[in-house]
Amino acid sequence: xxxxxxxxxxxxxxxxxxxxxxxxxxxxxxxxxxxxxxxxxxxxxxxxxxxxxxxxxxxxxxxxxxxxxxxxxxxxxxxxxxxxxxxxxxxxxxxxxxxxxxxxxxxxxxxxxxxxxxxxxxxxxxxxxxxxxxxxxxxxxxxxxxxxxxxxxxxxxxxxxxxxxxxxxxxxxxxxxxxxxxxxxxxxxxxxxxxxxxxxxxxxxxxxxxxxxxxxxxxxxxxxxxxxxxxxxxxxxxxxxxxxxxxxxxxxxxxxxxxxxxxxxxxxxxxxxxxxxxxxxxxxxxxxxxxxxxxxxxxxxxxxxxxxxxxxxxxxxxxxxxxxxxxxxxxxxxxxxxxxxxxxxxxxxxxxxxxxxxxxxxxxxxxxxxxxxxxxxxxxxxxxxxxxxxxxxxxxx
Amino acid sequence: xxxxxxxxxxxxxxxxxxxxxxxxxxxxxxxxxxxxxxxxxxxxxxxxxxxxxxxxxxxxxxxxxxxxxxxxxxxxxxxxxxxxxxxxxxxxxxxxxxxxxxxxxxxxxxxxxxxxxxxxxxx
Numbered sequence: 020x021x022x023x024x025x026x027x028x029x030x031x032x033x034x035x036x037x038x039x040x041x042x043x044x045x046x047x048x049x050x051x052x053x054x055x056x057x058x059x060x061x062x063x064x065x066x067x068x069x070x071x072x073x074x075x076x077x078x079x080x081x082x083x084x085x086x087x088x089x090x091x092x093x094x095x096x097x098x099x100x101x102x103x104x105x106x107x108x109x110x111x112x113x114x115x116x117x118x119x120x121x122x123x124x125x126x127x128x129x130x131x132x133x134x135x136x137x138x139x140x141x142x143x144x145x146x147x148x149x150x151x152x153x154x155x156x157x158x159x160x161x162x163x164x165x166x167x168x169x170x171x172x173x174x175x176x177x178x179x180x181x182x183x184x185x186x187x188x189x190x191x192x193x194x195x196x197x198x199x200x201x202x203x204x205x206x207x208x209x210x211x212x213x214x215x216x217x218x219x220x221x222x223x224x225x226x227x228x229x230x231x232x233x234x235x236x237x238x239x240x241x242x243x244x245x246x247x248x249x250x251x252x253x254x255x256x257x258x259x260x261x262x263x264x265x266x267x268x269x270x271x272x273x274x275x276x277x278x279x280x281x282x283x284x285x286x287x288x289x290x291x292x293x294x295x296x297x298x299x300x301x302x303x304x305x306x307x308x309x310x311x312x313x314x315x316x317x318x319x320x321x322x323x324x325x326x327x328x329x330x331x332x333x334x335x336x337x338x339x340x341x342x343x344x345x346x347x348x349x350x351x352x353x354x355x356x357x358x359x360x361x362x363x364x365x366x367x368x369x370x371x372x373x374x375x376x377x378x379x380x381x382x383x384x385x386x387x388x389x390x391x392x393x394x395x396x397x398x399x400x401x402x403x404x405x406x407x408x409x410x411x412x413x414x415x416x
Numbered sequence: 417x418x419x420x421x422x423x424x425x426x427x428x429x430x431x432x433x434x435x436x437x438x439x440x441x442x443x444x445x446x447x448x449x450x451x452x453x454x455x456x457x458x459x460x461x462x463x464x465x466x467x468x469x470x471x472x473x474x475x476x477x478x479x480x481x482x483x484x485x486x487x488x489x490x491x492x493x494x495x496x497x498x499x500x501x502x503x504x505x506x507x508x509x510x511x512x513x514x515x516x517x518x519x520x521x522x523x524x525x526x527x528x529x530x531x532x533x534x535x536x537x538x539x
Contacts, residue, residue, distance in 0.1 A: 034426050038433075088442045092455030104434030111430045112423065154422035161494070183457040184470050191476050198483040205490045212497035288458055292445070293437050383538035386479075390536045394486075394527065401493070402520065405500065409513055412504050 025144055034153045037119075038111050045303045046076035048367065055368075056375045086292030091182050094289070098180030103290070103297035106173035110304020112166045115153020117311045118220050120321045120356035121329050123149045125345050132346075150221075151321075151352055158218040164205060167267065167308060171197045173301060174269075174286050181289040189285025192275050192382065199389040200266035200273075206397035207259040210404040211316050214252050223249075224320030228328045234411045246324035249317040255400045257317045259393050264309035266389065268302060270370065272377040275385055310366035314359065321359035329355070478535060489523050 050065070050073060057064025065072035090099055127145040131138040156162045171194045178190020215223045227249065231242040250257050266273040282288070287298050314320060322328050332351040336342050342350070380388070496516050503512040530536060 030422065031425070034422055035429060038426065038430065084437075084440050085444050085446075086441060087445045087448055090455070091457040092452065093457060100438055103438060104431055107430050107434045108427065112426060115426055153426060154419065156419060156423070181457060184459065186457075187470055187472070191472060195476050195479045198487075199479060202483065202486050202490060205487065206493075209490070209493050209497045212494060213500050216498060216501050218498065283458060293441050297434060297437060386536060386538050391531060398520070398524065398527075405513060405516070408500065409504065409509050412501075412509065 023144075026147060026149075029147075029149060030154075033149065034115060037115050037153045041111060041114050041304050041307060042300060044307060045300050046080060048303050048306070048371075049299070050076050051368075052371050052374070055371050059372070059375045080296070083293040083296045089289070089291055091289050093182040095180045095182070098176050099289075100180075100294075102173050102176035102180055103294045103301075105176060106170070106298050106301035107304070109167045109169045109173075110301055110308055113163045113308045114304060114311065116156050116159050116163055116166075116220070117308070117315060118150065118152045118155075118224060118320065119311075119359050120151035120352045122151060122221075123147075123348050123352045125149070125348055128345055151356060155221070159220040160208060160212070160218045163308070163312065164208075167305065168197070168201055170267070170301065170305060173298075177286040177290065177298070181286075183289050185283045186286050186288045189282045189288070192282075193269055193286060196269070196273065196275060196385060196389070197267055199386060200263040200393070203259055203389060203393035203397045204263035204267065206394065206401060207256045207263065208316070209401045210253045210256040211249055213401070213404050213408060214249065220315055220320070224315060224322060227319040228322035228324055230324060236411060244325060246319050246322075248319045253317065253400070253404070255396065256404075257313075259397050259400065260316070261309075261313055263389075263393065264313070265370070265373070266385075268305040268309055268370075270302070270306070271374040272379055273385060274379060275382055306367065306370050307363070310363050310370065313366050314362040318362055321355040323358050327355060327358045475538065482530060482535065485526070486523075489519075492519070
């Protein structure tokens with residue numbers, strides 16, 4: 020694989036584009052959350068600034084930057100300033116590692132056709148292979164799990180740097196909760212690893228883009244018209260994973276860290292303006308990662324068998340639309356990206372709907388649920404998966 | 417190692433972006449006079465004691481220790497899960513299953529002992 024300036028530029032732009040996409044998704048999600056909660060609670064929500072109140076969040080963002088600077092007198096200044104910066108990192112790094120569509124494989128080209136006219140490049144470029152994600156990492160699952168657990172550091176830094184009792188208690192609660200649910204989260208993925216036999220997201224999605232295929236007592240079975248999705252093999256694992264992800268993002272019903280009736284606002288009591296907003300970017304970024312992981316592990320990623328798989332999309336653009344060469348690769352990758360986005364939006368809405376439906380847990384209930392209910396269930400799920408795989412493959416014969 | 421270069425590049429970009437946002441406020445925000453009373457941490461009108469002198473329940477510490485133990489045990493299951501089907505394909509399925517069964521028995525014993533000894537009770 021040759022590395023030239025064009026390839027490096029495209030990869031850098033792509034990476035920054037995905038990060039900016041994540042940051043820009045936050046105001047949209049906040050708008051959806053406020054409008055959605057308003058409809059759920061039978062009121063209006065933001066509807067004055069711009070059409071449907073869409074410009075409200077832009078106005079908020081500008082207002083946040085022009086707010087007054089504040090650091091508590093007894094606080095640790097460096098830690099206080101660094102905490103919101105650290106809060107941005109886990110979501111951004113994890114989201115860039117998840118494939119948003121299939122890789123674009125470009126052949127050699129020397130000109131760019133743009134409808135009526137073409138740009139002549141003078142020399143031949145290619146062939147290239149661009150992954151539709153920030154970067155490809157072979158051990159994607161381990162990387163995402165490791166990076167997203169860094170979120171606990173931001174919470175602890177915010178709580179310690181504020182020199183405020185409420186902040187400290189909020190941060191302690193948040194970190195204890197995050198690490199407790201990380202056990203169930205990590206264990207629920209062992210079932211997925213047993214099934215798909217790989218750490219690589221792309222390979223997991225490729226396995227799920229086929230018809231339902233499994234070994235039954237040593238012989239191969241195929242069910243047509245049903246996708247080979249993880250949710251069919253791992254329903255319990257999917258529920259545990261999703262619930263643990265709610266706890267990791269510190270959202271209702273697991274938002275004990277900022278239980279406003281007890282702790283004012285938890286770890287960000289002393290924060291205001293853009294610094295508080297950066298914690299929100301971190302939280303919504305984590306939500307995006309959680310939904311993207313849910314789609315990738317259990318719901319076929321960017322494919323939807325039998326309608327949208329790499330083969331059918333390629334066939335549609337080349338045979339039905341009569342295109343050849345690089346446009347086919349670009350358009351089929353973009354169509355699969357659309358499939359991924361639709362699935363992602365569905366899970367983001369589930370996150371928002373749950374927040375405005377369920378009440379908050381008590382702290383002892385929360386810890387009991389994590390350690391005494393979800394951890395044993397995840398353990399049982401792992402053992403059951405291993406036993407079923409052993410029997411279905413008739414390993415003793 | 418080369419596949420980690422973009423990771424470091426993105427980390428650097430995110431940190432720069434965050435620092436720029438944090439310091440944009442000190443440049444653009446209104447310059448008002450700070451006073452000792454204004455800089456007090458929020459404490460319902462009382463003078464705050466600060467985080468350094470606040471007493472913290474030891475329960476959090478215990479939870480963190482237990483987390484490290486169990487998390488390491490779970491991480492050991494990842495390579496096992498990855499190699500599971502390969503071992504079955506080469507006819508050593510019962511061997512790899514029973515070896516993990518021994519490990520899991522210790523794991524489950526530890527979990528139930530921990531629950532029995534009330535290490536996880538929050539009141």
